[in-house]
Amino acid sequence: MKAVTDHPVHDLIATRWSPYSFADRSVSDEDLRSLFEAARWAASSYNEQPWNYIIAKKEDADEFERLLSCLVDGNQVWAKNVSALALGISSLNFARNNKPNRAAIHDLGLAAGNLVLEATSRGLAVHQMIGILPDKARELYSIPEGYEPMTGIAIGYADDPINLPEELRTRDAARRPRKTPKEFIFRGRWGVPSSLF
Ligand SMILES: Cc1cc2nc3c(=O)[nH]c(=O)nc-3n(C[C@H](O)[C@H](O)[C@H](O)COP(=O)(O)O)c2cc1C
Known part of the structure; x- marks a missing residue:
């Protein structure tokens, strides 16, 4: 599944x-700690660090079930097989003055980028x-106002898609x-592709 890139990365x-296919193999606590450590060291606007997580390992069956129940059905079908689940929750307002942080969701995404690359470096996969x-997550975990459950994070070892049900295998x-770079990298005016590409 390695990407064939147009330029070296x-x-x-x-x-x-x-x-979508995950092996029945547990992720070590050491690896999990490093994944979230990588998230912790992401850059963030005003160093606000708006990211928060709720984690559940498969072995912690009740908590895993609880977190799984916060996913839509279409995600539960495959995510039930992963080794660990997390919810990514963004703090929407600045801690110091309670004003809206326009970068809150952006920075949760940056932390996710760090987490995902750390996982990849350890042979793990993240979906x-x-x-x-979100409403169910808010209720089940007593997430306070001003914090927004944004994403689910499935962590585990990728397995051969051959073991997936037909519909998921196609997906x-x-x-x-x-997209090609010309479709989203512009010069001078919106929509005019940069001649770099
Ligand atoms: C913020 C975010 C939300 C996503 N949500 C879902 C989702 O709910 N269900 C799903 O099957 N895939 C989801 N995906 C996975 C994307 O479909 C996937 O990243 C995209 O198709 C590109 O494939 P790749 O990650 O293998 O490069 C999500 C990815 C991101 C980054």
């Missing part, structure tokens, strides 16, 4: 992907999910196309 970037039930195989 770091191997970790080309290797990272979001599988992020916008398909969660797995079909969803890695990329």
